[in-house]
Amino acid sequence: MTKQAYEINFDGLVGPTHNYAGLSVGNVASLNSASSASNPKEGALQGLDKMKALHDMGFKQGIIPPLERPDIHTLKALGFRGTDTEIITKVAKEAPKLLVAVSSASSMWTANACTMSPSADSQDQKVHFTPANLSNKFHRSIEWKSTGNILKALFADNKYFTHHDALPSGDHFGDEGAANHTRFCDQYGDVGLQFFVFGKYAFDANQPMPRRFPARQTFEASQSITRLHYLNQEHCVFAQQNPETIDMGVFHNDVIAVGNGNVLFFHEQAFLNKQAVINELNAKYPGSKKLQFIEVKQQDVSVSDAVSSYLFNSQLLSKADGSMMLICPSECQTNVHVNRYLEQLTQQDKLISEVKIYDVKQSMRNGGGPACLRQRIVLTEAELQAMNQHCLLTPHLYKTLQTWVKKHYRDRICEADLADPQLLVESRRALDELTKILHLGNIYPFQC
Ligand code: SUG
Numbered sequence: 498m499t500k501q502a503y504e505i506n507f508d509g510l511v512g513p514t515h516n517y518a519g520l521s522v523g524n525v526a527s528l529n530s531a532s533s534a535s536n537p538k539e540g541a542l543q544g545l546d547k548m549k550a551l552h553d554m555g556f557k558q559g560i561i562p563p564l565e566r567p568d569i570h571t572l573k574a575l576g577f578r579g580t581d582t583e584i585i586t587k588v589a590k591e592a593p594k595l596l597v598a599v600s601s602a603s604s605m606w607t608a609n610a611c612t613m614s615p616s617a618d619s620q621d622q623k624v625h626f627t628p629a630n631l632s633n634k635f636h637r638s639i640e641w642k643s644t645g646n647i648l649k650a651l652f653a654d655n656k657y658f659t660h661h662d663a664l665p666s667g668d669h670f671g672d673e674g675a676a677n678h679t680r681f682c683d684q685y686g687d688v689g690l691q692f693f694v695f696g697k698y699a700f701d702a703n704q705p706m707p708r709r710f711p712a713r714q715t716f717e718a719s720q721s722i723t724r725l726h727y728l729n730q731e732h733c734v735f736a737q738q739n740p741e742t743i744d745m746g747v748f749h750n751d752v753i754a755v756g757n758g759n760v761l762f763f764h765e766q767a768f769l770n771k772q773a774v775i776n777e778l779n780a781k782y783p784g785s786k787k788l789q790f791i792e793v794k795q796q797d798v799s800v801s802d803a804v805s806s807y808l809f810n811s812q813l814l815s816k817a818d819g820s821m822m823l824i825c826p827s828e829c830q831t832n833v834h835v836n837r838y839l840e841q842l843t844q845q846d847k848l849i850s851e852v853k854i855y856d857v858k859q860s861m862r863n864g865g866g867p868a869c870l871r872q873r874i875v876l877t878e879a880e881l882q883a884m885n886q887h888c889l890l891t892p893h894l895y896k897t898l899q900t901w902v903k904k905h906y907r908d909r910i911c912e913a914d915l916a917d918p919q920l921l922v923e924s925r926r927a928l929d930e931l932t933k934i935l936h937l938g939n940i941y942p943f944q945c
Contacts, residue, residue: 500878514924517535520635525804544870566602571639596916598636628662631713657879699716758815760813807825808829808835820849
């Protein structure tokens with residue numbers, strides 16, 4: 498029998514070292530923002546405001562804390578010795594690009610934190626988590642162990658939750674987590690259809706693949722996740738992303754498609770073999786409703802408009818009346834074509850009845866829209882009760898976190914600031930206080 502279940506959006510809290518370092522080749526915004534000054538305080542407050550807005554609309558909203566940065570522990574593993582201050586000073590002088598990479602607050606994009614499978618889909622009826630190895634980018638490849646520890650602290654009860662290690666690192670099993678994963682279902686507690694989109698076949702160089710920018714997710718990685726999570730292959734679909742769009746800056750599937758419930762909202766150029774993908778999704782969908790496809794045509798919104806506005810990096814949410822709402826970044830309003838498209842969407846399409854716009858510009862400038870900032874986690878009532886309740890947003894927690902951000906965060910960081918050892922001290926002080934606010938215990942390496 499289907500159990501009642503909820504989709505909870507767990508947003509990453511923007512970290513105290515949020516900066517623009519141009520670290521992500523293939524991610525147009527990251528490269529365009531390289532070396533401009535960031536405002537971590539504004540970024541964290543923008544993120545909190547989006548979380549609070551969703552909470553106020555009746556959606557359950559969770560929080561995933563940032564990682565400890567700069568990552569001294571990686572620097573030590575690379576042979577740097579001395580006190581923390583000595584290490585930062587030395588790395589700033591001898592390997593400034595490395596310092597920039599270990600200082601990135603990129604864990605804020607929690608769509609990339611992991612792939613999670615709800616208990617309804619797993620043959621052992623457990624909730625499964627696999628942190629993404631993020632192998633393709635060095636600054637992100639050092640996230641998964643700490644992210645995994647945070648997920649374990651949030652979802653500790655092994656009666657319900659199973660935590661896996663990330664897949665083996667390296668290009669062949671490059672895994673970017675939920676950014677390339679969508680789940681379709683009638684109700685969240687029903688058996689769902691899990692849809693995995695990948696950029697290339699790692700073990701077969703004769704298959705199509707992008708030429709200019711990297712394919713960050715491989716078929717082999719996606720397939721491994723389905724094995725680890727005990728998924729029924731009859732309810733899994735693997736689809737290749739159109740390599741041409743990767744070469745235009747669509748570095749994750751969530752830059753060109755978003756799904757929820759029984760709806761897929763996507764650009765006509767998102768997939769390599771569109772009709773075959775649609776046919777397989779229809780054939781394998783286990784629900785009793787019909788899958789609904791909202792296909793956006795190139796003539797209405799071009800791929801480059803999709804990349805610059807992040808139309809598809811919106812959150813598609815189920816409202817109480819059964820219709821859906823799209824949570825878009827404000828860049829969708831400033832792009833003339835996208836704005837025009839959205840104006841007619843709610844009139845012509847009865848599936849999406851409302852569009853709401855939020856300002857997450859600090860994150861957007863690094864290529865992270867509303868959908869990148871959240872990890873969707875589907876839990877039954879019992880699983881929800883079993884998780885750490887202090888990481889669920891309430892009006893009180895929102896206020897506490899706002900005060901915490903205002904107390905600890907800087908309002909400007911440029912590359913030179915990363916050489917300041919005081920930034921590490923400030924950042925650790927903030928995170929130490931945060932673990933107490935969220936009742937997480939000692940999750941950070943500096944606390945152990
Ligand atoms: O991995 N940007 C992130 C953005 C991730 C967006 N996530 C999803 N689409 N789900 C990335 O490319 C830029 C960091 C910098 O350049 O400073 C960065 O890591």
